[in-house]
Amino acid sequence: MTSAPVPMEVETLRSAPSLPTVFARAAATARGRSGDSLPHRLLELPGVTVERGRLVDYQRLCGFAVGDVLPHTYPHVLGFPLQAALMAKGDFPLPLVGLVHLENAITVQRQLTADDTLDISVSATRLRPHPKGRLVDLVTEADVAGERVWEGRSTYLHRGRGDASAEPGIPAPPMPQGQASAVWRLPEGLGRSYGSVSGDVNPIHLHALTARTMGFRRAIAHGMWTYARTLAALGGQGSGPSASHVWFRKPVFLPGSVELLVDRSQPRVVAGLRAHRKAEIEHLVLTLEAR
Amino acid sequence: MTQTRRAAIIGGNRIPFARQNGAYARASDQDMLTATLEGLVARYGLAGERMGEVVAGAVLKHSRDFNLTRETVLGSSLSPATPAYDVQQACGTGLEAAILVANKIALGQVESGIAGGVDTASDAPIAVxxxxxxxxxxxxxxxxxxxxxxxxxxxxxxxxxxxIPQNVEPRTGLSMGEHMAQTAERWGITREAMDELAVASHQNLARAYDEGFFDDLMTSYMGLSKDANLRPDSSLEKLAKLKPVFGDREHGTMTAGNSTPLTDGASLVLLGSDEWAAEHSLPVLAHLVDAETAAVDYVHGDEGLLMAPAYALPRVLERNNMRLQDFDFLEIHEAFAATVLSTLKAWEDEEFCRERLGLDQPIGAIDRSRLNVNGSSLAAGHPFAATGGRIVASLAKMLHAKGKGSRGLISICAAGGQGVMAILEAA
Known part of the structure; x- marks a missing residue:
């Protein structure tokens, strides 16, 4: 983890911020954001408990086994309101609405269950140039009784004036090739379904009409859904101590069909999603390994 | 012809049973069976293992779940090269599945297997x-x-x-409870006797929990760590207040307290050859000695729907040269308190044993202190196909504690006028 040059200001919340409110505030204050520095602020929400009904909805929608074990990606859902709240604040240099989720990495230190009470914190780090604009990392950390059990790093791109000489990040492995191991037909309402279980009601995911206002011809699937669905297809390994890294490529338009490709030849499993019958359109590549 | 061998019962796992529309209201059969299988895999270190087979079933099943058990295996940490199939014999499903796996082990066709069942009365299939x-x-x-x-x-x-699925016999239009009420009346089973059996079931199950009996037989699920139907403070006074729900609604004897409620849950049993168990450093609790499934003509004949186990018993006793009184433990599934009591009364009845079972002498009474000693379905609940696995794993553990050579009998009545019976012997 990169440490901030000056001590973090810690802001402790008593309840999870309401995402529709946060999104509305972020949209209203999108214009005029600028600057080269990130707020030195850690947003924390202690004592987060898992609502079983929401967990079942999430597990069902993403294809995980319905039960007590938290999926690899679930703490991200619990921490996402903090991410959004941090980015909606006035001192955050980039506008939340319009950021492109480019990469995500997750480390699960131990298997988590619905009985665990999580202390979640979020901070922003590494504002840096990219050939197509600027990148920022939002780091989410979850502790149980003072022990770090889960961490996630979400990398977002703000499109703008790029820097062709920008230092590249960790390169993605090549997309697995060959025959699809599964074909998934994603319904038109998938974005609304995932929005209701995750709280992520970003308009680009909800409906073709709201997506059009953001410059997309149709609604696009949440990256965190395609990521979770792919991990679920890889089996239970990700719920134990494990690490994953996903690189998002082209958006998945809804409704649509995607193909899953898996390469298990190495201990680090590589999986990819591409458009059904259009192999050249790649949606994501991810890696998963046990720790 | 291959020499046969006795299949070993190594252990088992179940999730606590929940009442209908309770903690598992939104869990599917596959979800519950997967959780149960994963618990079993974790307890016995079977991750990545290619088992001989996994056999399970469900009574209330969606048509999309035609390959329920295989789908469950694929979603588990067992080797995906483990074959699986579904069976369905109403409430006898779980025990019949265990017998099927044990027979393949006995014949040397497989070295190991997992058997059981699951049922949900909450996530029920609704057809057009x-x-x-x-x-x-x-x-x-x-x-x-x-x-x-x-x-x-x-x-x-x-x-x-x-x-909406109904708990009704297709050929008679009568619910299982109505059928049972007829049999109970015929055998003159009193309300008091039924309530006493129900109280004993709750008290025995509660004591078993207190003693930690289920600690290595169960994994918690969806926030439940004990059977939700268990009422440790159940008493004759409380049960006496309940109104009859089957048969005569005023003077009837069968209430919600002495009948099993609709329940959700799953159970599995781990079986293997003695050699397989030794290779995997796993204990052998008991062996499956013999099994018998009987059926009665409850439609045209003069027999009660749930009386088939009464007919299975003399056949399996004769084959094994045993008396009912030789068993150290008797596990008679409590579909209703009246089922157990009617069956016991029939075995004591000289005329029934002579006329119906063709015996010279009645089978006789049992020592009631050997009956369902750690509780049964009245207290635990009865997710139809999950009951067999619950009983097999519990009885194997009890016999193992009792000592080598001790024997137990399992009797499970099933819809369609059938009854499944099995004999276990401590290893």
Whole structure:
């Protein structure tokens, strides 16, 4: 983890911020954001408990086994309101609405269950140039009784004036090739379904009409859904101590069909999603390994 | 001909049983069976293991779950090279599955297997009405617009009502409880005797929990760590207040307290050859000695729906040269308190044993302190196909604690006038 040059200001919340409110505030204050520095602020929400009904909805929608074990990606859902709240604040240099989720990495230190009470914190780090604009990392950390059990790093791109000489990040492995191991037909309402279980009601995911206002011809699937669905297809390994890294490529338009490709030849499993019958359109590549 | 061997019962796992629309209201059969299998895999270190087979079933099953057990295996950490199939024999499903796996082990066809069952009364399959189904099929067969229009015109508003599964015998239209009420009346089973059996079931199950009996037989699920139906403070006074729900609604004897409630849950048993168990450093609790499934003509004949186990017993006793009184433990599934009591009374009845079972002497009474000693379905609940696995794993553990050579009998009645019976012997 990169440490901030000056001590973090810690802001402790008593309840999870309401995402529709946060999104509305972020949209209203999108214009005029600028600057080269990130707020030195850690947003924390202690004592987060898992609502079983929401967990079942999430597990069902993403294809995980319905039960007590938290999926690899679930703490991200619990921490996402903090991410959004941090980015909606006035001192955050980039506008939340319009950021492109480019990469995500997750480390699960131990298997988590619905009985665990999580202390979640979020901070922003590494504002840096990219050939197509600027990148920022939002780091989410979850502790149980003072022990770090889960961490996630979400990398977002703000499109703008790029820097062709920008230092590249960790390169993605090549997309697995060959025959699809599964074909998934994603319904038109998938974005609304995932929005209701995750709280992520970003308009680009909800409906073709709201997506059009953001410059997309149709609604696009949440990256965190395609990521979770792919991990679920890889089996239970990700719920134990494990690490994953996903690189998002082209958006998945809804409704649509995607193909899953898996390469298990190495201990680090590589999986990819591409458009059904259009192999050249790649949606994501991810890696998963046990720790 | 291969020499046969006795299959070993190594252990088991179940999730606590939940009442209908309770903690597992939104869990599917596959979800519960997967959680149960993963618990078993974790307890016995079977991750990545290619088992000989996994056999399980469910009574209330969606048509999409045609390959329920195989799908469960694929979603588990067992080797995906483990074959699986579904069986269905109403409430006998779980025990019959264990017998099937044990027989393959006995014949040397497999070295190891997992058997059991799951049921949900909450996430029940709801079908379209017969009228709508027929109309849709006609529409599908229609080739011309005229035929399609004609087929569509056959639709009636009433067809839109869904068909909800019912706990009713297709040939008699009577619910299982109504059938049982008839049998209970015939055998003169009193309300007091039923309530006493129900109280004993709750007290025995509560004591078993207190003693930690289920610690290595269960994994918690969806926030439940004990059977939700268990009432440790159940008493004759409390049960006496309940109104009859089957048979005569005023003077009847069967209440919600002495009948099993609709329940959700799953159970699995781990079986293997002695050699397989030794290779995997796993304990052998008991062996499956013999099994017998009987069926009675409750439709045209003069026999009660749930009386088939009474007929299975003399056959399995004769084959094994045993008496009922030789068993150290008797596990008679409590579909209703009246089921257990009618069966016991029939075995004591000289005329029944002579006329129906063809015996010279009655089978005789049992020592009630050996009956369902760690509780049974009245207290635990009864997710139909999950009951067999619950009993096999519990009885194997009890016999192992009792000592080598001790024997136990399992008796489970099932819809359709069937009854499954098995004998276990401590290893």
């Amino acid at each position: 009405s017969e009228g709508l189904r027929e109309t849709l099929l006609k529409l599908n067969r229609a080739k011309t617009p005229q035929e399609r229009a004609k087929a569509a015109l056959g639709l009636r508003p009433g067809h839109l009502l869904p068909a």
